[in-house]
Amino acid sequence: DQQVKQNSPSLSVQEGRISILNCDYTNSMFDYFLWYKKYPAEGPTFLISISSIKDKNEDGRFTVFLNKSAKHLSLHIVPSQPGDSAVYFCAASEVGSSNTGKLIFGQGTTLQVKP
Amino acid sequence: NAGVTQTPKFRILKIGQSMTLQCTQDMNHNYMYWYRQDPGMGLKLIYYSVGAGITDKGEVPNGYNVSRSTTEDFPLRLELAAPSQTSVYFCASSFWDRNEQFFGPGTRLTVL
Numbered sequence: 001d002q003q004v005k006q007n008s009p010s011l012s013v014q015e016g017r018i019s020i021l022n023c024d025y026t027n028s029m030f031d032y033f034l035w036y037k038k039y040p041a042e043g044p045t046f047l048i049s050i051s052s053i054k055d056k057n058e059d060g061r062f063t064v065f066l067n068k069s070a071k072h073l074s075l076h077i078v079p080s081q082p083g084d085s086a087v088y089f090c091a092a093s094e095v096g097s098s099n100t101g102k103l104i105f106g107q108g109t110t111l112q113v114k115p
Numbered sequence: 116n117a118g119v120t121q122t123p124k125f126r127i128l129k130i131g132q133s134m135t136l137q138c139t140q141d142m143n144h145n146y147m148y149w150y151r152q153d154p155g156m157g158l159k160l161i162y163y164s165v166g167a168g169i170t171d172k173g174e175v176p177n178g179y180n181v182s183r184s185t186t187e188d189f190p191l192r193l194e195l196a197a198p199s200q201t202s203v204y205f206c207a208s209s210f211w212d213r214n215e216q217f218f219g220p221g222t223r224l225t226v227l
Contacts, residue, residue: 009155032214043119043205043218044158089157093214100165101146101209102173103216105157 003027004092006106014114019077021109023090026071030092034103035064035075038087047088048075051095080113087111117141119219121206127225128196136191136222138206145211147189148173149181151202152221158205164189165211196226 005024013019023033031052036044050057050064050073057064063076077084090106093099122137140147145166150158150173160173164183178200180192189208193200203223207216 004157006157034214036218041220043207043220045218046215049215095214099211099214100163100171101148101211101214101216102160102163103148103158103214105150105159107155107157 001026002107003030004090004104004106006088006090006109008109009107010110010112012112012114013080015082016079019075019080019084019111019113021075021077021088021090021111023073023075023106024071025073025092027092027094027104028071029094030104032093032095033064033066033073034091034093035062036089036091036105038089038108044089077111080111082113082115085111085113119206119208119217121204121219121222123222124220125223127227128193129227130196130198132196133192133194134196134224136193136204136206136224138189138191138219139187140189140206140208140217141187142208142217143186144208144217145186146209146216147183148207148209148216149179149189149191150205150207151175152205153202161191161204193224198226200224201226 034049035047091103149161162181
């Protein structure tokens with residue numbers, strides 16, 4: 001049972017345009033969401049996060065939107081740069097009182113930004 | 116400050132052999148985690164630890180064991196390697212009150 005889903009395995013955009021990566025989740029207990037970026041032969045690196053009490057969080061070129069009623073979040077990258085080409089993972093967790101920090105990851109979306 | 120380090124980077128095992136994947140963090144993080152990533156898939160949690168002496172199973176613990184004798188180290192043990200354990204293994208750590216995990220560079224394991 002895939003609790004976090006990234007239905008687009010890949011995405012290709014032109015440099016300077018907007019990249020939109022999508023993520024859906026099924027567990028209504030998830031209350032904290034993160035995006036990670038992964039280059040080949042490296043570990044994932046944290047990019048941006050959002051708590052369920054917000055619907056938007058912005059950090060430079062990266063913005064994450066959360067739609068709790070639709071159980072959907074998206075990552076917007078504006079403008080996209082060739083160095084953004086990587087695999088992007090969406091992850092979710094239940095913070096709660098017994099927080100163990102466990103993350104449930106989606107399958108990942110490979111973003112290619114063409115010069 | 117090296118962050119999270121993992122050794123070895125690559126390893127080929129024969130079926131039935133055993134090995135230990137090493138993980139060390141120097142950020143004084145309370146929580147540590149082991150994940151595996153199979154091709155085209157996300158990361159699956161194998162085991163995690165919320166502090167020295169405390170470990171618990173994740174989503175896919177079968178065939179693995181862990182220990183946490185110090186805050187810094189969290190080794191993962193494979194006792195009887197099987198082809199299904201061919202994967203890339205990532206160790207991660209975080210503070211108890213932050214969900215942002217820091218990952219090591221990974222160990223690519225092949226079992227033949």
